[in-house]
Amino acid sequence: FQRSKMAEIQPNSTLYINNLNEKIKIDELRKSLVAVFKQFGEIVSVMCFRTLKMRGQAHVIFTDVSSAAAAKEALTGFPFYEKPMKIQFAREESDAIAKEKGTYVERQPKYLSEKIQKKPKSKKRENGGEGPAPPNKILFCTNLPDNATAEMLEIMFNQFSGLKDIRMVPNRPGIAFVEFDTDSLAIPARTTLNNFRISAEHGFPFYGKPMRIQYAREDSDVIARAKGTFVEKRATKSVTRSGNAAKKPYDKPTGKEHKKGGDAEKTNTETDEGPGQPNNILFCSNIPDETDPEQIQTIFGQFPGLREVRWMPNTKDFAFIEYESEDHSESARQALDNFRITPNHQIKVKFASK
Known part of the structure; x- marks a missing residue:
C-alpha cells in the first residue's frame, strides 16, 4: 500500500x-x-x-x-x-x-514485481560461497504470530522514515516482507526491531517470541514465490519430524549412536574442528524441540537453490538441508551457522558427511 x-x-x-x-x-x-x-x-x-x-x-x-x-x-x-x-x-x-x-482486498506485491531494482551480485568468496544478503531496502521478517497483519506490522515499522510497503505472503503465516524507500532507511528498522519481542499488549494474544529480521535476497525462492515467478526445479518433498524420508544420500545417526559428544555423531555428521567437507547437503543441529518444521523451511528457503529439508524419524533436534549445489549450501551455512533461533538456542550448521 x-x-x-x-x-x-x-x-x-x-x-x-x-x-x-x-x-x-x-x-x-x-x-x-x-x-x-x-x-x-x-x-x-x-x-x-x-x-x-x-x-x-x-x-x-x-x-x-x-x-x-x-x-x-x-x-x-x-x-x-x-x-x-x-x-x-x-x-x-x-x-x-x-x-x-467483507471489503478486505489482498494487497498486491507491487514492489516484488515492479519496484525491485537489480543490484550487482557480490563477488563470490574464495571458497565459492555467496554470503548473506547485503543491506538493501527490503526486509524479510520471520517468527511472526500466525495472526499478524500488515496493519499491525505497519504500526511497528511506521516509526521509521521511508516505509513504503508491507507484504504478507499468502498461505505462509509467520513471514512478511517490509520495503523502505532506500537501503539506508531500512537499516535502522532492522537494527532496532530485530529480535523485538511481540507480546499480547501489541495485539497478539499469548505470543512472546522475538521477531527475526534479515535483508531479503532478491534471488531467493521465497521472494520468487511471492512474485509469482517461482519455477519448481524438480519434485521435492519436505519430511516432517514424524514423516518418512524417501531417500538417504548421506549417513545418519541411528538409535543410541546419536548422543551428544558421542563418536557416532562426529562420524556421521562432521567433527567439531571445522565445517566439514563442502558439499550440497547441510547438517543443522541444536534445534529447539518447540521449533516448527515450517520455520526451518522458511529460514533456509531465503537462500537460493533450496531443494529439500529432511527430518529423520524419532529425532527432534537436527535436520538435513539439501541445496542444488555446493555454492548454494555454503552461502546458507555461512549466514546461518550459530544463528540464534530463540533467545537461548543457536543452531549449528555444517556440511553433512556423505
Whole structure:
C-alpha cells in the first residue's frame, strides 16, 4: 500500500493517538485507554509499544467508524495522565475490520514485481560461497504470530522514515516482507526491531517470541514465490519430524549412536574442528524441540537453490538441508551457522558427511 498524506485521511474505525505520557507503564497505559475509550463503542484492540520512537503513541481500533468518530470528537485534547491527547484517524482502516465488513482486498506485491531494482551480485568468496544478503531496502521478517497483519506490522515499522510497503505472503503465516524507500532507511528498522519481542499488549494474544529480521535476497525462492515467478526445479518433498524420508544420500545417526559428544555423531555428521567437507547437503543441529518444521523451511528457503529439508524419524533436534549445489549450501551455512533461533538456542550448521 502507498502512504497517504494526512490531509487525505478518511474517517475509519482506527484512531491514532499521540502526546501520551511516556512515563506510564505499557500495561497500565493500555488498560487506561480501554477504560476511557470503551464508553464510545466496542473496541477490537488497543496497541501500545515500548520502542523508543513509539513511546507516547497508541492505536485504538473500534468495530465501527461512528464509534471512532465519536471518541475522536469527545476526547481530542482530553487531559490523560496530565497531558492532552492528540487524536487522528489512522491512515488506513484495520484489516480485521475490513475482513469483517467483507471489503478486505489482498494487497498486491507491487514492489516484488515492479519496484525491485537489480543490484550487482557480490563477488563470490574464495571458497565459492555467496554470503548473506547485503543491506538493501527490503526486509524479510520471520517468527511472526500466525495472526499478524500488515496493519499491525505497519504500526511497528511506521516509526521509521521511508516505509513504503508491507507484504504478507499468502498461505505462509509467520513471514512478511517490509520495503523502505532506500537501503539506508531500512537499516535502522532492522537494527532496532530485530529480535523485538511481540507480546499480547501489541495485539497478539499469548505470543512472546522475538521477531527475526534479515535483508531479503532478491534471488531467493521465497521472494520468487511471492512474485509469482517461482519455477519448481524438480519434485521435492519436505519430511516432517514424524514423516518418512524417501531417500538417504548421506549417513545418519541411528538409535543410541546419536548422543551428544558421542563418536557416532562426529562420524556421521562432521567433527567439531571445522565445517566439514563442502558439499550440497547441510547438517543443522541444536534445534529447539518447540521449533516448527515450517520455520526451518522458511529460514533456509531465503537462500537460493533450496531443494529439500529432511527430518529423520524419532529425532527432534537436527535436520538435513539439501541445496542444488555446493555454492548454494555454503552461502546458507555461512549466514546461518550459530544463528540464534530463540533467545537461548543457536543452531549449528555444517556440511553433512556423505
